[in-house]
Amino acid sequence: MRVSVDRIDVCGYDLAFLLATATVSQGKAGSFMDRPKLEHFRKLLETRRQSLRASVVRTEEDGRAAQDADSAQDIADRATGSYQKEFLFARSNNDRQFLQMVERALSNIADGTYGECAVCGEEINLRRLEAVPWARHCIACQEKLERGELNDNEELEEEEELEQEAD
Numbered sequence: 001m002r003v004s005v006d007r008i009d010v011c012g013y014d015l016a017f018l019l020a021t022a023t024v025s026q027g028k029a030g031s032f033m034d035r036p037k038l039e040h041f042r043k044l045l046e047t048r049r050q051s052l053r054a055s056v057v058r059t060e061e062d063g064r065a066a067q068d069a070d071s072a073q074d075i076a077d078r079a080t081g082s083y084q085k086e087f088l089f090a091r092s093n094n095d096r097q098f099l100q101m102v103e104r105a106l107s108n109i110a111d112g113t114y115g116e117c118a119v120c121g122e123e124i125n126l127r128r129l130e131a132v133p134w135a136r137h138c139i140a141c142q143e144k145l146e147r148g149e150l151n152d153n154e155e156l157e158e159e160e161e162l163e164q165e166a167d
Contacts, residue, residue, distance in 0.1 A: 033115050037126070041114065044133045045106050052099040059092040098134075105134040117141050119150060 033041075063085060108114040115124050117138040124138050137145060144150035 038109055038114065041129060041133050042106065042109050045102050045109070048133070049099065049102045049106065052095055052102060056092060056095045056099065059088055059095060063088045063092065101134040101136070104136070119145075 105114060108116075115126075115129060116122070117124055118136040119141040120138065122138050124135055128135055128139060135142075141150060
């Protein structure tokens with residue numbers, strides 16, 4: 001049974017997080033993480049989410065400032081301004097993609113699936129999660145993805161859904 005809960009605070013904890021950890025501690029198949037570890041990763045991810053949101057806002061403000069300064073007459077100034085806008089756009093795009101990965105990991109914590117490989121369902125090594133808390137794949141599947149030996153159907157499906165929503 002899956003319960004969908006919005007963010008409700010209970011004694012300083014997110015209710016969705018508490019439900020997910022209760023499911024994990026009850027021995028959900030494939031789960032291996034106890035409550036303190038999940039809490040640790042949730043805090044890491046929430047801190048990263050806050051910094052990424054701040055970075056996106058800052059980059060948007062810098063982009064607006066670059067647009068306002070676009071009235072320069074000199075061609076070199078316009079070229080510099082164009083480069084700066086392109087750089088800020090790429091940075092903002094990267095931050096947003098990174099933010100989506102962090103939010104997906106937080107969602108997985110709430111769902112009780114955090115730490116499971118999205119491809120094979122095996123446990124992701126704790127050292128890997130410490131280094132990359134938003135990791136979606138175990139090392140073996142990540143290596144296969146990077147070599148092109150494996151398709152991550154979930155990513156492809158999400159991209160297709162985003163394209164359909166845009167149309």
